[in-house]
Amino acid sequence: MDGIVAADLMALQERWTGTLLEPWLTQLPSQLAQGFSSARYGDIPRWHEALLSLPKICADTVNLCNDRVGCTGSITEGERTQLTTALQGLHPWRKGPFQLFDLHLDTEWRSDWKWHRLEGALHDLSQRRVLDVGCGSGYHSWRMLGAGAKEVIGIDPSPLFNLQFRAIQHYLRQPNINVLPITLEQLPSKLRAFDTVFSMGVLYHRRSPLDHLIELRDALRSDGQLILETLVVEGGPNTVFIPPNRYARMGNVWCLPSAVTLRGWLEKVGFKNAQIVDVSTTSTQEQRTTPWMTFHSLEQFLDSENATLTAEGHAAPIRAILTAAAP
Numbered sequence: 001m002d003g004i005v006a007a008d009l010m011a012l013q014e015r016w017t018g019t020l021l022e023p024w025l026t027q028l029p030s031q032l033a034q035g036f037s038s039a040r041y042g043d044i045p046r047w048h049e050a051l052l053s054l055p056k057i058c059a060d061t062v063n064l065c066n067d068r069v070g071c072t073g074s075i076t077e078g079e080r081t082q083l084t085t086a087l088q089g090l091h092p093w094r095k096g097p098f099q100l101f102d103l104h105l106d107t108e109w110r111s112d113w114k115w116h117r118l119e120g121a122l123h124d125l126s127q128r129r130v131l132d133v134g135c136g137s138g139y140h141s142w143r144m145l146g147a148g149a150k151e152v153i154g155i156d157p158s159p160l161f162n163l164q165f166r167a168i169q170h171y172l173r174q175p176n177i178n179v180l181p182i183t184l185e186q187l188p189s190k191l192r193a194f195d196t197v198f199s200m201g202v203l204y205h206r207r208s209p210l211d212h213l214i215e216l217r218d219a220l221r222s223d224g225q226l227i228l229e230t231l232v233v234e235g236g237p238n239t240v241f242i243p244p245n246r247y248a249r250m251g252n253v254w255c256l257p258s259a260v261t262l263r264g265w266l267e268k269v270g271f272k273n274a275q276i277v278d279v280s281t282t283s284t285q286e287q288r289t290t291p292w293m294t295f296h297s298l299e300q301f302l303d304s305e306n307a308t309l310t311a312e313g314h315a316a317p318i319r320a321i322l323t324a325a326a327p
């Protein structure tokens, strides 16, 4: 992993020196070393091998605006087999879909559906520096770059998702996008450097949701736009559901507010013009088992007799998207 870390450091040093992100450069070397430490994550050497075994093929065109982010170009049968084996070495692929040459990487999630729900609410991303908190494999980060952002930084503590991003980048070769193995809490405090910050699918994993909103606020420049997406429940102001145990088989779900409660929380920590842009029930067409994610998925996380309930008997997953402006 030393080569990957060194390449990231060199690129970001060049790009961030003299910008508002320069203070981050001091902590970045130890954050990258920690995030990719095989002492902490025993599977890293195996995933790294998979990444190194990707065939070297030149793409003819790169598609960042298609629902299947990826590239076109011709490949031989042998290269296709090698590509499939290498990418299967990075299983499970949760966020996508991607298309590499003639290979459709059909991920667990149709993440393009979420993108379409939010894209109409985005301030024009051209010339914006964007942070994608909890970016997973970087699917939405690619869409942000495709929408014109001048720079996209995705952060996600999962080393597997970081390496999945690098597998796609191996073919797309875009200079102004990086995915780094860190959490939002590890960002230098009060950076106020980003024009747009996305936090999608992260808030319900945080034990302290208001602290998460404050950290998002402090990553944004004044008037910068926040796009917040999370699991919610039906209800009015001050409705919050705290699952006593698991929720839809997930063990790390802390807090599900109603969309209106969430809007109130945004206002409470100082955001302006908080708006609910979308509320949608997650369907088993949007999140499902595929050849690229062969484990159980939403269908098995719901009550087999009543799809409006989770397996534990709680209301089935609903997700809301909100936008707000930083103070």
Ligand SMILES: C[S@@+](CC[C@H](N)C(=O)[O-])C[C@H]1O[C@@H](n2cnc3c(N)ncnc32)[C@H](O)[C@@H]1O
Pocket (backbone or CB within 6 Å): 095, 111, 114, 133, 134, 135, 136, 155, 156, 157, 158, 161, 182, 183, 184, 185, 199, 200, 201, 202, 205, 229
């Ligand atoms: C449900 S996924 C959402 C992925 C993507 N943003 C989306 O909306 O499809 C949540 C991601 O957040 C990451 N995550 C969890 N806690 C985080 C934190 N404190 N800071 C940054 N990312 C975090 C997880 O590793 C996971 O990949």
